[in-house]
Amino acid sequence: MTTAGTRKEQRHELTRRQILDAAWQLAEERGVAGLSLREVARTVGMQAPSLYTYFESKDGLFDAMFTEGYRQLGLARESWSEAIDGLDPVNALAQVIAEWIRFCQESVARYQIMFTKAIPGWEPSADAYSTSTRDYARMLDALGPLGIADKDDIDLYTAVAAGLAAQQLANDLEGDRWIRLAPVAAQMLYDNIKRRKE
């Protein structure tokens, strides 16, 4: 999917990759809203105008980062899905919640660009946005077998998961204060949904 074609195209992809890596690194250090193209260029040893060979604009770079974040989340979901195979719903849910928080914790920049509106004046393009709705559908597929399928249950689940991640990142960035609560949160959600079904 990513690497194919002539050596020239491969070279192009490689440079694009280096630019994206630099952008992620700088966004991590200074916050996504503080990212500057000049600085990205300097980090990869280029002049700023050269970046326009690889990205049509700064917004285009943000779109690429946004899309890449969802690609990574897709891969993560696949591995979570394998890891919970055979577990009972509550333990499976606890695993998925804990891994979800860790995914957010791995990169604050990625978290900001994917899930918050931290960049003034930027919204994902229609193309980029569609990757996020596809991820939502995949999340629903994973939640269904765990007993979370009704709209309100899903909304409650996303709120709990989002809240645990938000608190972890805001108040204990390097620790596990809210990750540790994943099993409790899973049990809580499971019991509540079951109770309302009866």
Add this chain to the structure above:
Amino acid sequence: MTTAGTRKEQRHELTRRQILDAAWQLAEERGVAGLSLREVARTVGMQAPSLYTYFESKDGLFDAMFTEGYRQLGLARESWSEAIDGLDPVNALAQVIAEWIRFCQESVARYQIMFTKAIPGWEPSADAYSTSTRDYARMLDALGPLGIADKDDIDLYTAVAAGLAAQQLANDLEGDRWIRLAPVAAQMLYDNIKRRKE
């Protein structure tokens, strides 16, 4: 507390008030990270350098906004506290959660500056920060009588409340999709805490 002293001081406070109002309005429109002093000045009919009579710097303006947000939250907590008087714990909790989400919904700019790290390079000063820790203490006072007192229970509560608000603001800014879930969330938290106590 705010208005006292000579007419000169009152006039000073009034202008300061107008500047803050303009700052809130513009932060709402463009996002807190996109706030510019020139624009604030223009909105109140001043030149940018004149603002420095009222705020020592842009960061000082952010500090004032941050502090004001917590002052407003303090007032809100007082009224919530009156509103739940006599209610059973679950209904009281549902009320407080719903009102909390509405408080966040009232002003995205306030939400961003108080609860997210949306402004690159800015953190609240020590003075401003202390108002947030005082609010945390007041929140604990309100939660105790509702049966939420243990550290993990508090962390779970803050996660649920933060998550509901985050989802409401990110995905249904003007609606009530997650506010409607406040009673369910309250029941869920209450049952879970009770269950673990037994």
Add this chain to the structure above:
DNA sequence: GTCTATAGACGGATAGAC
């Protein structure tokens, strides 16, 4: 207290040579 003028940056983006 408010202004003008300006310092001293930094920003995204484009033109055009090589």
Add this chain to the structure above:
DNA sequence: GTCTATCCGTCTATAGAC
């Protein structure tokens, strides 16, 4: 594909006249 030069705009903040 990369560069230099540059456009044109942005910004916070200060100096100093009034």
